[in-house]
Amino acid sequence: MLDFVHDINTKVLFGKGCIEKLPEELAPLGRRVLLAYGGGSIKRTGLYDTIMKLLSDGGFEVTELSGIEPNPRIGSVREGVKLCRERGIEAVLAVGGGSVIDCAKAVACGVFFEGDPWDMIRTSRRRMKALPLAAVLTLSATGSEFDDSGVISNLETHEKLGAILTPPAVSFCDPTYTFTVSKYQTASGSADILSHIFEGYFSRTDDSDVFDGLAETVMKTVIKYTPTALDEPENYSARANLMVCSSIGCSGIPEYGKRGTGWPCHAMEHELSAYYDITHGVGLAILTPRWMRHILKKDPTVTPRFARFARNVFGITEGSEAELAEKGIDAIDAFLRSVGLPTCLSELGIGEEHFEAMAEHANRGGRLERAYVPLTKEDVIGIFRACL
Numbered sequence: 001m002l003d004f005v006h007d008i009n010t011k012v013l014f015g016k017g018c019i020e021k022l023p024e025e026l027a028p029l030g031r032r033v034l035l036a037y038g039g040g041s042i043k044r045t046g047l048y049d050t051i052m053k054l055l056s057d058g059g060f061e062v063t064e065l066s067g068i069e070p071n072p073r074i075g076s077v078r079e080g081v082k083l084c085r086e087r088g089i090e091a092v093l094a095v096g097g098g099s100v101i102d103c104a105k106a107v108a109c110g111v112f113f114e115g116d117p118w119d120m121i122r123t124s125r126r127r128m129k130a131l132p133l134a135a136v137l138t139l140s141a142t143g144s145e146f147d148d149s150g151v152i153s154n155l156e157t158h159e160k161l162g163a164i165l166t167p168p169a170v171s172f173c174d175p176t177y178t179f180t181v182s183k184y185q186t187a188s189g190s191a192d193i194l195s196h197i198f199e200g201y202f203s204r205t206d207d208s209d210v211f212d213g214l215a216e217t218v219m220k221t222v223i224k225y226t227p228t229a230l231d232e233p234e235n236y237s238a239r240a241n242l243m244v245c246s247s248i249g250c251s252g253i254p255e256y257g258k259r260g261t262g263w264p265c266h267a268m269e270h271e272l273s274a275y276y277d278i279t280h281g282v283g284l285a286i287l288t289p290r291w292m293r294h295i296l297k298k299d300p301t302v303t304p305r306f307a308r309f310a311r312n313v314f315g316i317t318e319g320s321e322a323e324l325a326e327k328g329i330d331a332i333d334a335f336l337r338s339v340g341l342p343t344c345l346s347e348l349g350i351g352e353e354h355f356e357a358m359a360e361h362a363n364r365g366g367r368l369e370r371a372y373v374p375l376t377k378e379d380v381i382g383i384f385r386a387c388l
């Protein structure tokens with residue numbers, strides 16, 4: 001097991017009705033609040049009214065930043081920074097999925113950044129000075145409620161970049177808020193959670209058993225409860241388990257003690273979203289099995305890890321190590337095909353015209369050369385082609 005640092009200082013309130021504690025938790029952070037939200041789901045569900053009442057009863061002064069898009073744009077960040085400066089905002093309250101929370105993180109940091117927020121996103125590699133941030137999670141997927149990163153898009157330059165920004169000081173995770181999440185977003189969210197786990201699990205370190213075991217439990221939980229959440233959107237157990245998996249999945253904890261992997265599927269998916277503005281989890285669901293098949297073929301030394309995945313996650317025991325490895329990939333492929341998401345890029349109207357440029361960008365800073373199985377530009381183009 002390699003050395004690691006545990007440094008997560010987000011307070012998480014988990015469970016039905018935890019929002020009642022919002023005024024108490026927010027008061028020490030600030031009284032003049034920027035309320036950030038997306039395209040209107042929180043108004044349709046009534047959460048907006050609940051929060052506005054709590055804030056007004058608590059004597060908070062509220063400024064709104066609304067209309068934050070999925071794959072949040074740098075334009076929303078710029079708008080939020082301007083509002084914060086004009087109104088003397090003291091704290092940011094994000095209510096929504098990963099896109100809203102990520103945008104709110106960038107706004108909270110952008111207030112203290114001298115220069116254009118896009119330069120901050122391009123260059124940020126460590127936690128930044130930020131306004132305090134509270135998050136109310138409404139979609140289980142990204143783990144943004146429990147990490148310090150944010151992913152912001154600049155569609156003009158075809159860039160979607162992850163940046164280290166700031167963690168929420170406090171996150172409210174009420175699984176009942178996810179009852180209204182569509183089947184499409186529920187399935188995408190689960191594909192994203194699984195991918196966060198895969199990105200750490202498929203590593204060269206084999207003796208970090210406690211964290212591999214945690215990762216396997218998260219994978220089994222997502223595979224068990226996603227179909228339930230799709231069939232019964234108001235099943236509390238399913239939504240609650242998926243919500244915890246969201247937070248753990250991208251927290252870094254499942255990777256503790258393990259060698260870095262370059263997160264290759266995320267590097268490739270962010271190119272798809274940057275060029276075609278697709279849903280993050282959908283891109284991952286399409287890429288993941290193709291990436292797995294590609295690296296298993298390219299480098300058979302990964303066979304034992306894939307065999308372990310088959311055994312410990314899917315309970316497959318019959319066959320040689322090589323057969324188990326293939327069966328494990330077949331099993332996750334079948335699962336990802338079963339949840340109702342698009343299964344290839346052509347279904348999304350994506351062709352190969354930008355594959356060269358996307359493959360080059362995906363390897364920014366030589367990131368994919370340090371991947372679990374190092375990937376060349378040709379490898380990445382091959383994986384994209386296999387997704388068509």
Ligand code: NZQ
Nearest residue numbers: 038039040041070071097098099138141142144149180181
């Ligand atoms: O905008 P509204 O109207 O709120 O609707 C949203 C949006 O259309 C809707 N939604 C959210 N909660 C809902 C709901 N609809 C009904 N009921 C609810 N309770 O769902 C749609 C998608 O929301 P979004 O926030 O975009 O989804 P997600 O949470 O999957 O976030 C995706 C973004 O996060 C980034 C992705 O790249 C993408 O930009 N990521 C962030 C990470 C991080 N911060 O650590 C890591 C991830 O790997 C990921 O890259």
Ligand code: ZN
Nearest residue numbers: 142192195280
């Ligand atoms: Zn992700």
